[in-house]
Amino acid sequence: xxxxxxxxELTSRPPVSYDEIRDTLRTGDIVFCSGTYFFSKAIRMFxxxxxxHVGIIYRDEFLDRIFILESETMIGxxxxxxxxxxxxxxxxxKPYRGRMFVARIDPEVPLEVSKKxxxxxxxxxxxxxxxxxxxxxxxxxxxxxxxxxxDRKYICSELVYEAFHKAGVEFPYHNRSISPDxxxxxxxxxxxxxxx
Numbered sequence: 001x002x003x004x005x006x007x008x009e010l011t012s013r014p015p016v017s018y019d020e021i022r023d024t025l026r027t028g029d030i031v032f033c034s035g036t037y038f039f040s041k042a043i044r045m046f047x048x049x050x051x052x053h054v055g056i057i058y059r060d061e062f063l064d065r066i067f068i069l070e071s072e073t074m075i076g077x078x079x080x081x082x083x084x085x086x087x088x089x090x091x092x093x094k095p096y097r098g099r100m101f102v103a104r105i106d107p108e109v110p111l112e113v114s115k116k117x118x119x120x121x122x123x124x125x126x127x128x129x130x131x132x133x134x135x136x137x138x139x140x141x142x143x144x145x146x147x148x149x150x151d152r153k154y155i156c157s158e159l160v161y162e163a164f165h166k167a168g169v170e171f172p173y174h175n176r177s178i179s180p181d182x183x184x185x186x187x188x189x190x191x192x193x194x195x196x
Contacts, residue, residue: 005050010034010099015196018086022066025102028114029057030160030189031068031082032180035098039073049181054156056163057082057102058118069121069163071154076128077121086196100195105188109169116167121159128153157183 033053034044040052055070058079066082089096130153154162161171161178171178171186183189 007034007050010050010101010194013099013101013191013194015099015194018083018195021102021193021195024192025057025059025066025082026104026114027057027059027111027118028105028109029192030103030105030183031055031057031070032101032103032184032191033096033098034101035096037097040098043179047179047181049179049184051180051184052098054160054180054183056117056121056160058121069118069159071124071127071129071156071159073129076126077124077154077159079122079125095196101191102193102195103184103189103191105169105186106190107188109167113167113169117163117169120166121163124154124159124162130155130158156180 031054032051033040033055034050035041035052037052043052044050053070055068058067058069059065060067067079068082068085069077069079071077072080085096085100087093087095157178157180160183161173164171171183173182
């Protein structure tokens with residue numbers, strides 16, 4: 001299992017510039033975020049984790065672009081340039097407020113498997129974000145309840161979990177829903193960089 005992290009431990013990791021590591025990013029890498037926005041803090045509190053968001057890297061060689069496939073609050077499933085997070089998050093001309101890390105599954109998932117995960121995620125584009133799921137997760141954690149059914153909406157970690165699941169890569173599932181921390185605790189997930 002990956003070691004539990006604290007916010008001070010995350011902060012102490014030296015960041016590297018996106019330009020410095022851009023060429024090493026590959027389709028299937030996982031982006032973990034520890035945001036300082038109100039909703040990010042709520043997610044971290046409800047899930048008792050440092051992580052508030054997660055997405056999958058998609059490297060488009062034809063366009064020479066690096067994207068993050070994610071399900072974003074109030075937006076839903078989308079594909080966004082990773083560089084926008086670092087320079088112009090949500091069109092505000094400011095970077096994402098928080099810490100961003102790139103992780104990779106070790107042993108490395110074959111590119112064809114990662115492509116299957118991305119392909120599934122692309123099929124989910126424009127599906128809505130499940131804005132109430134975080135509260136439902138907190139209730140399920142508090143009362144030890146499992147999730148009864150799967151709907152057509154996604155929170156970020158559900159999208160990542162389902163995409164890898166459809167490609168044959170299984171992450172632990174605790175029958176309440178999947179949070180970014182549930183992906184993180186998989187012993188195969190290794191942080192490579194803190195980016196800025």
